[in-house]
Amino acid sequence: AVQLVESGGGLVQPKESLKISCAASGFTFSNAAMYWVRQAPGKGLEWVARIRTKPNNYATYYADSVKGRFTISRDDSKSMVYLQMDNLKTEDTAMYYCTANFRYWGQGVMVTVSS
Amino acid sequence: DIVLTQSPALAVSLGQRATISCRASESVRSSMHWYQQKSGQQPKLLIYGASNLASGVPARFSGSGSGTDFTFTIDPVEADDIATYYCQQSRNDPLTFGSGTKLEIK
Secondary structure: OOEEEEEEEEEOOOOOOOEEEEEEEEEHHHHHHEHHHHHHHHHHEEEEEEEOOOOOOOOOOEEEEEOOOEEEEEEEOEEEEEEEEEOOOOOEEEEEEEEEOOEOOOOOOOEOOOO | OOOEEEOOOOEEOOOEEEEEEEEOOOOOOEEEEEEEEEOOOEEEEEEEOOOEEOOOOOOOOOEEEEOEEEEEEOOOHHHHOOEEEEEOOOOOOOOOOOOOOOEEEE
16 A cells, blocks of 8 residues: 655744655655645645656755755655755744655644744 | 635535636646545545546546636535545646635535
C-alpha cells in the first residue's frame, strides 16, 4: 500500500528554522515529482514547493511566499523528501502535506510559528 | 498567477445532484483537477485532467470543462460526501487552488 508519512513538525519561534520530512513507500518514488502543500488553520490549500525527478535534474520551484526561505530536497535512495524552512514567520503556521504528483497524500504535519 | 474562483458553499439533499463550478482567470486548457477534503483529513484526488476519474473513485463523481470554466458533479449525493471540494490548476506556475466549496446536506 502507498504511504506518505510526514514528521518533524512542532512549535518554533519567529526567525527560527525547522526541517520537516516525508517518508514514501509503496510506489516508485524516483519516478514521482514531489510537492509540499500547506493549509493554515481554517483556510484553504496553498502549494509551497515542488521538486522534479532525476531526468529533470531535480529542478525545484517555490511559491513566492516562501522563495528564498524554504528549500525542498529529496533522497531517492531513501524515498524521502524534505522541506528546510528558514526565517520562519507567524504566517507559515499551517499543516504541511507532502504529496506525490497530487495523487498520493500524507496525513500532514503541523508547524506552529509563535513567540 | 491564475486565480480560481469557487462558490463558498452548496447545500444539496441526499440522492440529488451537486454541481460545483470553478472559473479560472485565464485558460488552463484541461489542466484542472478536483480534490475532496473531509474534516481533519488530507485532500484526496477525485478528478484529474478536467474529466478523468482517479483510481478507486466512484462513478458518482465526474468533471467537465476546458479553458476557463469547469464543473464538478456528484450524482447522486450520499451522506459520506460531506466535505470541502477544491479545484486546482497545473497549467502554469505557481500551481493554484480554488478557495474551496463546502458541501452541506439539506
